[in-house]
Amino acid sequence: MGPMKRTLFAMLALAAVSVAAQTLPERKDVVSWKLLAQVELVKVKDRFQPQFSAGVTALDAKEVKVQGFMMPLEMGDKQSHFILAATPQDCAFCMPGGPESLVEVKTRQPVAYGMAPVVLSGKLAVLKDDPTGVFYRLTDAVPVK
Numbered sequence: 001m002g003p004m005k006r007t008l009f010a011m012l013a014l015a016a017v018s019v020a021a022q023t024l025p026e027r028k029d030v031v032s033w034k035l036l037a038q039v040e041l042v043k044v045k046d047r048f049q050p051q052f053s054a055g056v057t058a059l060d061a062k063e064v065k066v067q068g069f070m071m072p073l074e075m076g077d078k079q080s081h082f083i084l085a086a087t088p089q090d091c092a093f094c095m096p097g098g099p100e101s102l103v104e105v106k107t108r109q110p111v112a113y114g115m116a117p118v119v120l121s122g123k124l125a126v127l128k129d130d131p132t133g134v135f136y137r138l139t140d141a142v143p144v145k
Contacts, residue, residue: 024086024117030065031124033086037100039135050099050135052126060126066103066138067119070111078110084120084138103136111143119144 024033038053068084086101105120122141127134 024067027067027119030067030119031059033068033101035059036086036103036136039100049129050127052128052135056126059124062124063121064124064138065119065121065144066124067117068103069115069117070113071102072113076110077113079113080107080110081105082111082113084118088115088117099133099135102134103138104132104134105138105141107141107143109142 035053035055038056039050041048042051066084068086069088070079071083071085071089072079073082074080082105084103084105086097103124105122107120107122111118111120120138120141121144122138125137125139127137130137
């Protein structure tokens with residue numbers, strides 16, 4: 001990745017973190033989006049892969065709490081597979097930031113969809129080579145206060 005693309009990626013990550021900081025209350029008991037943004041795309045042979053900071057890598061396969069806004073992937077009032085985003089969705093067709101500002105979530109039980117931020121607890125997978133381009137996946141997730 002050239003310096004221009006790397007700079008653009010970093011600017012998008014910082015913008016998403018900045019917006020998240022403005023819209024989400026600060027909580028010491030959740031993984032921060034600022035930490036999750038500590039990733040850089042590096043070229044490996046003929047493609048790009050995420051290179052995570054040591055702090056992010058240490059979260060792999062750990063039980064964590066993440067706070068964010070639901071982006072439904074299914075129809076209905078309750079969701080068991082959705083995206084948790086660092087920023088609220090103002091436009092149904094717009095994506096805020098890049099994959100560092102999103103977590104794919106699979107819950108134990110369906111969760112009621114809403115526009116307010118939610119906190120979820122589950123097992124975090126830090127994905128180094130996911131074919132869908134997702135960096136983070138939270139499984140066996142449950143809502144917490």
